[in-house]
Amino acid sequence: MSVGKPLPHDAAHLHVTGAARYVDDIPAPANALSLAFGLSHVAAGTITAMDLSAVRAAPGVVAVLTAEDLPFDNDVSPSNHDEPLLATGEVHYMGQPVFMVVADSHLNARKAARLGRVEIDPRGPILSIESAMEADSRFEDGPRIWTKGDVGQALQDAPRRLQGRIEMGGQEHFYLEGHAALALPQEGGDMVVHSSTQHPTEIQHKVAEALGVPMNAVRVEVRRMGGGFGGKESQGNALAVACAVAARATGRPCRMRYDRDDDMVITGKRHDFRIDYDVGYDDTGRVLAVDFTQMTRCGWAMDLSLPVADRAMLHADNAYLLDAVRITSHRLKTNTQSATAYRGFGGPQGVLGIERVMDEVAHALGMDAADVRRRNYYRAMGDVAGGPAPRPADSPRSFPTEMKEGDIASRGSQAFDDDRAEVGVASENTTPYGMKVADFILHEMTDALLERCDYFARRDAIAQWNAENGLLKRGIAFSPVKFGISFTLTHLNQAGALVHVYQDGSVHMNHGGTEMGQGLFQKVAQVAASRFGIGVDRVKITATDTGKVPNTSATAASSGSDLNGMAVQAACDTIRDRIAACLAELHQCSAEDVRFADGRVRVGGEDMSFTRAVQTAYENRVSLSATGFYKTPDLAWDRIKGQGRPFFYFAQGAAVTEVVIDTLTGENRILRTDILHDAGASLNPGLDIGQVEGGYVQGAGWLTTEELVWDDKGRLTTHAPSTYKIPACSDRPGVFNVDLWDQPNPAQTVYRSKAVGEPPFMLGISAHLALSDACAACGPAYPDLQAPATAEEVLRAVTRARG
Amino acid sequence: MQTLTVNGNNLEVDAEPDTPLLWVLREQLGLTGTKYGCGVAACGACTVHIDGMPVRSCQVQLQDVRPEETITTIEGLSPDLSHPIQQAWLELDVPQCGYCQSGQIMAAAAFLKDYPDPTDEDIKAGMTNLCRCGTYNRIKAGIKRAAELS
Numbered sequence: 001m002s003v004g005k006p007l008p009h010d011a012a013h014l015h016v017t018g019a020a021r022y023v024d025d026i027p028a029p030a031n032a033l034s035l036a037f038g039l040s041h042v043a044a045g046t047i048t049a050m051d052l053s054a055v056r057a058a059p060g061v062v063a064v065l066t067a068e069d070l071p072f073d074n075d076v077s078p079s080n081h082d083e084p085l086l087a088t089g090e091v092h093y094m095g096q097p098v099f100m101v102v103a104d105s106h107l108n109a110r111k112a113a114r115l116g117r118v119e120i121d122p123r124g125p126i127l128s129i130e131s132a133m134e135a136d137s138r139f140e141d142g143p144r145i146w147t148k149g150d151v152g153q154a155l156q157d158a159p160r161r162l163q164g165r166i167e168m169g170g171q172e173h174f175y176l177e178g179h180a181a182l183a184l185p186q187e188g189g190d191m192v193v194h195s196s197t198q199h200p201t202e203i204q205h206k207v208a209e210a211l212g213v214p215m216n217a218v219r220v221e222v223r224r225m226g227g228g229f230g231g232k233e234s235q236g237n238a239l240a241v242a243c244a245v246a247a248r249a250t251g252r253p254c255r256m257r258y259d260r261d262d263d264m265v266i267t268g269k270r271h272d273f274r275i276d277y278d279v280g281y282d283d284t285g286r287v288l289a290v291d292f293t294q295m296t297r298c299g300w301a302m303d304l305s306l307p308v309a310d311r312a313m314l315h316a317d318n319a320y321l322l323d324a325v326r327i328t329s330h331r332l333k334t335n336t337q338s339a340t341a342y343r344g345f346g347g348p349q350g351v352l353g354i355e356r357v358m359d360e361v362a363h364a365l366g367m368d369a370a371d372v373r374r375r376n377y378y379r380a381m382g383d384v385a386g387g388p389a390p391r392p393a394d395s396p397r398s399f400p401t402e403m404k405e406g407d408i409a410s411r412g413s414q415a416f417d418d419d420r421a422e423v424g425v426a427s428e429n430t431t432p433y434g435m436k437v438a439d440f441i442l443h444e445m446t447d448a449l450l451e452r453c454d455y456f457a458r459r460d461a462i463a464q465w466n467a468e469n470g471l472l473k474r475g476i477a478f479s480p481v482k483f484g485i486s487f488t489l490t491h492l493n494q495a496g497a498l499v500h501v502y503q504d505g506s507v508h509m510n511h512g513g514t515e516m517g518q519g520l521f522q523k524v525a526q527v528a529a530s531r532f533g534i535g536v537d538r539v540k541i542t543a544t545d546t547g548k549v550p551n552t553s554a555t556a557a558s559s560g561s562d563l564n565g566m567a568v569q570a571a572c573d574t575i576r577d578r579i580a581a582c583l584a585e586l587h588q589c590s591a592e593d594v595r596f597a598d599g600r601v602r603v604g605g606e607d608m609s610f611t612r613a614v615q616t617a618y619e620n621r622v623s624l625s626a627t628g629f630y631k632t633p634d635l636a637w638d639r640i641k642g643q644g645r646p647f648f649y650f651a652q653g654a655a656v657t658e659v660v661i662d663t664l665t666g667e668n669r670i671l672r673t674d675i676l677h678d679a680g681a682s683l684n685p686g687l688d689i690g691q692v693e694g695g696y697v698q699g700a701g702w703l704t705t706e707e708l709v710w711d712d713k714g715r716l717t718t719h720a721p722s723t724y725k726i727p728a729c730s731d732r733p734g735v736f737n738v739d740l741w742d743q744p745n746p747a748q749t750v751y752r753s754k755a756v757g758e759p760p761f762m763l764g765i766s767a768h769l770a771l772s773d774a775c776a777a778c779g780p781a782y783p784d785l786q787a788p789a790t791a792e793e794v795l796r797a798v799t800r801a802r803g
Numbered sequence: 804m805q806t807l808t809v810n811g812n813n814l815e816v817d818a819e820p821d822t823p824l825l826w827v828l829r830e831q832l833g834l835t836g837t838k839y840g841c842g843v844a845a846c847g848a849c850t851v852h853i854d855g856m857p858v859r860s861c862q863v864q865l866q867d868v869r870p871e872e873t874i875t876t877i878e879g880l881s882p883d884l885s886h887p888i889q890q891a892w893l894e895l896d897v898p899q900c901g902y903c904q905s906g907q908i909m910a911a912a913a914f915l916k917d918y919p920d921p922t923d924e925d926i927k928a929g930m931t932n933l934c935r936c937g938t939y940n941r942i943k944a945g946i947k948r949a950a951e952l953s
């Protein structure tokens with residue numbers, strides 16, 4: 001059976017020969033045109049005049065379009081219809097597309113776009129958290145507040161108390177392949193779009209709206225992305241829609257790709273957060289109450305900010321059982337890029353908040369921080385009475401008679417979801433949102449990891465080393481992650497698949513998930529091969545295509561293989577059962593006695609090749625094509641109350657990082673990282689370990705070198721790789737040990753595996769905590785390290801620690 | 804018109820003399836294995852060899868390349884996947900999204916010539932291409948494996 005084997009990525013051969021095709025590699029017809037946007041140079045204001053004559057006259061220019069030239073919907077928002085493709089009168093951030101140029105080459109389009117004269121009457125932009133709070137500039141009417149227990153009382157009664165604040169910066173996705181799209185006009189006004197997107201259905205929907213056609217007139221195809229990380233969940237809409245509109249206007253194929261600086265200036269990034277905390281705790285390190293205030297800059301448009309901020313709230317507990325907690329979340333509207341999905345989707349920000357609390361409590365008590373963490377853990381899986389959480393009662397659903405404003409296939413549409421599930425609140429081992437934690441395995445994982453990496457002995461050795469060294473200081477830290485798996489907008493937890501078996505026994509497989517490097521296609525192919533008992537080499541993985549599988553959810557929330565693996569399994573089983581029934585009838589035996597294994601099919605006393613079995617079924621007029629469908633069971637969630645069971649299960653992980661800092665320059669290095677990560681019964685340990693390594697590196701990057709800076713006019717000054725530093729080979733931990741905790745998922749997932757895309761990102765938090773530990777070695781005070789911990793910030797923290 | 808020697812072929816190209824070699828390869832010659840990542844010499848996705856030396860082709864203008872200089876792209880690194888770097892990359896399944904990997908492989912192939920038996924420190928210093936998927940652990944292991952294979 002191919003499931004569980006570390007088989008290579010499906011495109012491994014293509015990747016090492018340069019033959020793997022990305023959107024901008026697709027040969028376009030010779031008459032294809034290229035697009036570029038003209039951008040706003042002001043962060044907030046009113047357009048008073050536009051002179052585009054020089055643009056029109058520039059070499060190679062075929063057309064120049066503004067908002068007025070768009071015949072139908074001028075909108076690329078995945079949620080609120082608040083994101084015009086081209087600005088209409090007002091501009092809301094520096095970098096907002098105002099007009100678009102269609103030219104005979106990318107270079108000509110780009111050069112011409114610079115010639116536009118756009119006069120804007122500027123307004124004072126709202127850029128910071130302070131100014132947004134002051135102006136009450138926000139999404140939703142007021143803050144979202146969820147509570148569990150009596151926080152005020154518990155804080156008052158607690159023997160010890162501390163307050164603090166952590167600021168954490170955003171993060172540029174920096175997918176190595178920037179955004180790109182290609183639109184090919186078809187007969188009768190139809191459109192085919194190739195897009196580097198995690199959400200083909202979203203692209204299809206927005207293109208259809210912009211062309212004034214039904215969705216059945218638009219087909220979107222995605223073979224692969226050169227990285228997505230959430231940045232291609234909604235941010236590709238603009239390019240795809242622009243190409244489709246221009247293709248329709250000119251009757252010619254149109255393509256567009258952002259140059260790197262445009263990509264950084266135009267598109268949204270991870271949400272930056274400020275988290276204030278007020279904590280009550282006791283002498284043993286047990287946290288008795290926490291009051292969190294989370295503030296985030298969402299940028300100018302709603303995009304996916306509401307579910308992102310929700311997920312930050314949903315992860316404010318991380319791995320810790322909090323009896324009294326209040327989480328207040330402010331979603332602030334600012335004149336900056338519209339912050340969007342990024343690996344973890346708010347989860348990392350929420351987790352960093354509580355990890356910071358644990359760190360400061362441990363420091364205040366002079367205790368080991370790993371011990372404080374373990375003391376506050378949820379109770380272990382075996383210790384929770386009653387097993388897994390009960391299935392919530394189905395509540396009556398409302399069926400809207402017409403489509404609501406907004407996009408129902410997008411995570412952003414939950415602002416409009418009026419589905420109110422009734423859920424009972426479990427009483428013990430529950431999260432702040434009332435979900436019972438019945439699958440907590442971090443006690444065992446933590447013991448195993450700390451033992452494996454010799455944590456306590458190394459801690460002592462580091463303390464010794466620090467006592468002997470003045471200039472360099474080392475630090476070590478442990479951090480866990482417990483990450484909820486499922487889209488919090490319940491109806492997105494569905495997937496479809498289409499499988500054909502041909503007469504020669506080869507299999508053609510398609511599903512709604514997209515491949516961005518995570519190895520989804522190979523994992524799902526392994527599932528298909530295992531269902532038929534054949535080698536994975538006989539399964540053809542084909543590009544995601546809205547014409548084959550409709551109404552797909554974004555490949556996001558780590559859900560790709562959970563959802564699509566199950567859908568493919570269902571489709572394969574349908575075909576396999578049909579073949580089995582046919583053979584059973586011919587051999588006068590029961591269908592259950594037909595066995596598919598090792599490329600053979602055994603029935604009665606006979607043993608035939610899979611191909612022969614398929615041919616027999618074909619000759620007996622059996623359909624060898626099927627769709628499959630899956631929806632995640634047992635979910636019920638009320639986001640307004642903050643109550644329910646939003647997640648099917650929790651994926652967990654644990655990391656220990658050791659660092660060294662230079663106390664004169666603040667420069668720092670990761671010396672060693674040890675990780676134990678829970679991928680359930682891994683579908684493919686090779687690919688999963690790759691995700692864990694990459695997630696950790698990206699998470700550590702977010703909290704160390706990656707700093708986004710805007711000036712007081714709202715200009716993003718870090719819009720090039722020279723000023724924005726993502727981790728390089730030299731930032732890789734000197735020693736980097738990654739193991740999987742290979743235990744089956746108690747929840748009934750595909751082959752009992754667990755999702756792995758996002759959770760390991762949060763293991764990078766251990767790097768930030770280790771830096772805090774190293775700074776703390778410089779003096780008696782709490783270093784109060786902020787994020788990102790750039791060299792300058794480490795220096796400041798060293799100074800603070802010295803008191 | 805200018806003549807270039809690419810992957811053993813003499814090819815005529817017609818482009819502005821200041822066109823970056825990257826775009827000549829991708830758009831004139833259809834060699835799309837070489838990727839654009841930043842255009843400012845910072846990421847290495849566009850790495851090719853000129854006379855065996857690794858260069859970031861987004862920074863080389865067409866007019867800077869002489870006809871007798873031989874350009875090798877990922878498509879021409881080996882005819883049959885036999886280069887030790889390609890072999891090691893396959894064995895260890897280095898690429899994730901794959902987008903940076905043509906550049907990584909070309910950089911690693913050149914690096915291996917200078918450092919046939921590299922240490923971790925050599926790799927840290929010598930491999931400066933960016934990978935957002937964070938495949939650095941396997942890039943290091945891949946180079947070491949390739950050193951064994953060659």
Ligand code: FES
Nearest residue numbers: 840841842847861
């Ligand atoms: S594209 Fe040439 S170095 Fe990035």
Ligand code: FES
Nearest residue numbers: 900901934935936
């Ligand atoms: S493999 Fe994706 S950028 Fe390197």
